[in-house]
Amino acid sequence: MDLDIAATEENLVEALRRASSQDAAILKPAEEKLREWEIQPGFYSALLNIISTHNLDLNIRWMAVLYMKNGIDKYWRKTAPNAISEEEKILIKRGLISSFNEPVNQIATQRAVLVARIARIDCPKEWGDLLPSLLQTILSNDILIQHRSMLTLQHVIKSIASRRLTGDRRIFQDFTVGVYSFIVNLWNTFTDLFISNICQNESVELIISNLEKAVLILKILRNLTIHGLYRPHENRDCMAFLKVLLDKTKSALECRKQLKGKGIYVLELCEKYINHATKVLVSLLENHPFSFINLIHSSLEFTTYYLFTPEGIQYTYERFSIQCFNIIKGILHCNDYKPLKNTQSSKYNEMVQARDIKLNFFQPNILTEICRRLVTHYFILNQDELDMWDADPETFANDEIGDSWKYSLRPSMETVFVTMFHEFRDILAPVLLELVVETSDIVSSEDLPAILKKDAVYNAVALAAFDLYEEVDFDNWFIRTLSEELKIKHNNYRIIRRRVSVLMGKWAGIKLSPKLRPYMYECVINLLSCQEDMAVRITASSTMRYAIDDFEFDAEQFKDYLEASFNLLFQLLKEVQECETKMHILNVMTLIVERVGHTIQPHTDALIQYLPLIWKESEDHNMLRCAIVSTLVQLVKALGTVVPELTPFLIPIIMLGTDPKQSAIVYLLEDSLELWLTVLENSSGMTSELIQLFNNIPSLLDYSTEAFGLCMGICSVHTLLAPEVVMQTHGLQIMTLCSNMMADLKNEGIMMILRLVELYLRASPTLGPETVLPILPRIFEGVYEGEKYPMIMSMYITVLSRVLISNHNIFSNVLNMLASVHNESEEIVMSKILRVWLLKMPNVSQVEQRKVMGLALANILTIISRPILEMFGSIMIQVLEALNDVIKTDENGVVSDCLILNGDRSPSYFYEESDGLCETEHDQRKKQLIHVDPVHTIVLKEYLQSQIFTLKNTLPLDQYEQLLNLVDADTMSMLKEYITF
Missing domain, CATH: 1.25.40 (Serine Threonine Protein Phosphatase 5, Tetratricopeptide repeat)
Known part of the structure; x- marks a missing residue:
């Protein structure tokens, strides 16, 4: 360590030991001392020495790595305050790549990350020998050194590939072209080695060694292919790699079957290799779709073999299946594979080629088989899902409404089904309708396989609802079959009841007769009953949301079902435990309040009493709190006033969500401002609490421009209050x-x-x-x-x-x-x-603006000022125009100022009603403002006449006449129709 630093290396080791303590009394002073040393010369060189000393306690070395990572982030750049000196940087870089024999995996990974972080800043300009050194070290005969150098190269490539500046990308592309062939050969070598090791039943240690290296090289190849090649399909080595990738993956899948029983780690490592192989294809498809064209057919053959044939399915596991579904979805969904109408596009020929390959593969017989397999195999609820339903119905129901198709099996396969059905509707609709007919009979409650198949078919019909609009008579199906199935209360039939609920929700906004909506509400209310299965009740709450949030929703028609629906949802809200579920149900209740307005008033007491309790319970769940605030907004609007029971609850919430000093503002600001605005609009008078709340406005205006509009609205409503x-x-x-x-x-x-x-x-x-x-x-x-x-x-x-x-x-x-x-x-x-x-x-x-301008121009006529006297004629023209705008003659020949309040014109005549269902207190205050507005209380004609008389009496006669002569004859003639000069 440099002599300038206040501590020796031994002291640093002791400080790191103390910094890893669980005792705050020991930990805090050590952290303070390390913060003091971190800007001293030699500190990071000393840390690297400690990291590299293998016989030191692992916790000490781990702390040294953490402090070094933070130091690189803070002090490595030349422009950083207290930047590390160039001399020390050279020592650190040399030390990091001088040794690749770290025995501890975690430390080795962190060393690789350290190199990568420095490389992102310095490589290649300030660290030109890094990549050549790593490539050379990879050829070492020492197994450990070879592995650690590959690990470091993988992190370095990943880091450099993330740079987005044009110059940096060009340098990376040049590097990629130079090393691609070498890396592909390494990948081939280690892939063949681990496959050979498994086939020859070699030791697990040897298999792991080669498999780990194959995985690392595959990760490197993915980054080089996606980010290092401008047009991957123009690189011969890249296309050679991609062509054999699927074959190697097939071999790896066969090897995986042989690895069962050889330990979890080696099995997971093999799966990691397969996952990364398919990830290369997914990434290429997403980032370079035209480079993927030659792989479309082979990728579809590969994925459909493993997903939809009995021979292939035996090799699959969940993550691999998800990746396969993602490849199919990517090919089907890719816009670059859909030719534009503009045949002059430079990519038109490639687009046509991709489309033709895709259509040639998806022949009717293949599509039919895929559709049937998806519905009758993949859509079937498996035992794990049924077990989860029993053990944790909330998680089961919430998982079902997720959209993480890239990472979860069920959403991924459902997304493929929807995408495929939409593109090949004419071929697949008859297939699905045939499945509906096959499962149309009401099956026995004891026949679980038949129930599960029916559930899968119903799921497919729900997913394809928009594309089946013309083919399905949902009204008839609902009355004759679905509603009858809802009446069967056997436990097994909860599966069907839940799926029928989903169907009702999907089809409510697509093709359900208005006359059947009351019957649907009855069905949903039955499904929300406390005696029903929990997952079915949660799903029914979603169905209610779809039914309410529909263009054709009729609040009057829903009136008879409002009390039962709201009370059952409230009961469900109290029973569920998960924050996500509470938030979902609260959102449904909020939507009901919003759609029915004041009709909800008799049914809100219990919810008003419960909200403070759920608010207290949700202290660590900001998204649930957002939902609570949104509910309060709609409640206050529906009630039309701030009820006394709510006031002590509302103000602290608004204060918390709008105080820049509170961390909650990040999540609650927008909803809290909306609540604040709603409370003000529905308050009959100012209170001390509201005055205190207004203290937040100046700091909020300074805090975020995103909330500026709401803050302006609050300022306006406060002003009228x-x-x-x-x-x-x-x-x-x-x-x-x-x-x-x-x-x-x-x-x-x-x-x-x-x-x-x-x-x-x-x-x-x-x-x-x-x-x-x-x-x-x-x-x-x-x-x-x-x-x-x-x-x-x-x-x-x-x-x-x-x-x-x-x-x-x-x-x-x-x-x-x-x-x-x-x-x-x-x-x-x-x-x-x-x-x-x-x-x-x-x-x-705007006529109101023109009148106020006309009044102001008339007002300045009596200010004896040279500019006004010089422009008298122009002023009179504009006042005349304002008069023409506001003076109207009614059918009885009565001439009047059309903006003046009188017996025929109340404030409502001039006030555009708000968007709310009913008039708020704020609307009343805006109307009262009209009573004192000069635009609506001063007759422009009379005011102009008064000002002209004042001017005439103020000025000498000759000067007055000179002014009148500035007005052209036509204007004067028209003015005399209104006033006397």
Whole structure:
């Protein structure tokens, strides 16, 4: 260790020993000391010495590896603070590849990872001799050294292959071309050796030695093939490797049968080899589909032999079967094997070739056999699944609704069935319908094989439901057979009851007559009964979800079944134990609440009482908590008010999910903001708890732009709930934050801010202008500069107009600020703003905005200012246009301002109802705001008349007449229809 470091190597060994202790009193000081040393020169060289000292305690060496891995991540790059010196790096790299005789597998693997992490940064520019050294060492006659060098090479190749920069990829491709033949020869050698060892019944140790190396080389080949070759099919060595890969895999499968009884490890190692061989094919298909074209036929022959023939099935095991299904699915699903209509595509010929190979293989007889095998062999519930159903029905039911087709057998084969059925529907539909006919009779409760076959056929019909729309008369089948089977309560028939439930859920949104929906609801309610099997009940809850979440769902038709459904789901929610199941059922209940709205009110008391308990139990399950919050959102909406029983529960939840200091915010933020917004919209008045909650808003605006829209909505609802409180507490802070954010927001975000600014001005004409003052210079600047986006410009001028109507002093102060920034007079700034205003106002389409602008233009007429006097004629044209927009004549010939509240026009006349089923407290407050809005309380014609009279009385007569002469004759003529000059 370097002399600069504060500890000798012996001290470091002792510190590592203490750092591996379970006693916190010993552990903590040791960790602190190691943190202090980690930036000292020589620290990592000393760690490598400790790792390489084989007679040291394994725990100490293991801790040394961990600290070295962390140190490489933190200090290896040249730009890192306290970076490891170049001299020490050279020593470390030399030490890592000078010895490959590590006896402990775990340490050897970690050493390989260390080399790989450094290689990802340094190789090849800063470590040019790494790969040549590894390739040379692989040729060693020492079995251990050879294995460790292969292990290191595998990790290095994996690490370098993950680099995505174009230059790095090109270097890796050049390296691949140079070594590919060598690596393929190694793979051939060790594959043939382990196959020969097994056939000749050699010792297990020798088999393992060669098999481990074959697996490592196969992993290397996969990365070289997928990431190191730009077009694998253009590389002769690669195609030679791929052509023999399936043959070698067949041999390995035969060897696997002979390995049974020779120990679990060697059997698993052989399976690992087979898995990686098929993984090469899957990866090639996913990443280089055109390089896979020549392998389509042989891969399909290979997979269908092992999956669908009696001779082949005897060699299979679960992981291999999954990989085979994934290969078939990949070939069927690959878009590059479906020719485009555009025959000019550069890949068109290859696409046609791939399609033809695929279609030539999938002849009707093969498709028929595959379909029958899938349904009658693979879809049959096996004994392990039935045992799981008995032992753990929740896990069984949840596994069934999973979609991990790449990793689980049942989803993988079901995905292949659906993909194949969709592509070859005309051939396979008759086959499946024939199976339905074969199993149409109601079978004996004691005949389990017949029940399982019927279950498999029903499963297939459910999976292919969309493609069987025209072929299956589901109404008739449901009434005559399926509903009758639901009545059989024998334990064996739970299998059929569960599958019929799945069928009802699938077909509810495809082809079920509306008149049969009530009968389906009755059937589902029976399946949810407490006397029913647990897995059947969980499946029935999914069926209910499908039935409710359908375009043709009729809440009125469901009304008679609401209480029973909701109560049974609630009972199920209390009985299940798994968080995933609770979340699933809670989501179904939430959907019911959402779809039926206020109708749910009489049935929610028990759920309201239960939710705090489940919330407490779900402390370590954030996704369940998200589901609970979503339920609360719909409950509050359905109830139409925040009931007293919920208040003590709601506020702490919202506080937890919206506090940036709490870790739960990562999971709960969006749902909690939605709940907060809903609570506000349905609250009749402000409370101290809600005021305290609003303290979170400034930090939330700073926390995440993703939640910005909801935060703006909350600010708006809070403002209407208690305008003065909001503005006096956080108004200035929020406006300052919004002003700072505007430069980085897209147009949609800027519009949200401007709507909030306008709401402040509408909600409190007195406090509003002072509160929005921090953001006004940016808005005025937008008009001054001529904002290009029309909707934003419209809002800019609308805000400017409302400020002008409410408070001349604030308007003048902002003009003065702008004049100071641009080093111009206030008159020049006013002139520029007014010119843009008059130029852009004709582009404003909303009549309310045009009227408020017209009111503001009429308002400034009495400000004796040069820009206003000079542009008097243009101002009058725009005011006239606003008058034309709002003055309407009814059928009785009565002329009026169409935006004014009167006996015929209540606030509801001007208010667009919310999306909710019923009007909320917030909707009422928005309507009340209309009562004090100048747009709806000031008659523009009368206001203009008043301003003209004031102007006439203020100005000398000759100056007044000069102003009128600035108005063109046509405009003046039309104005005289409204007012008197």
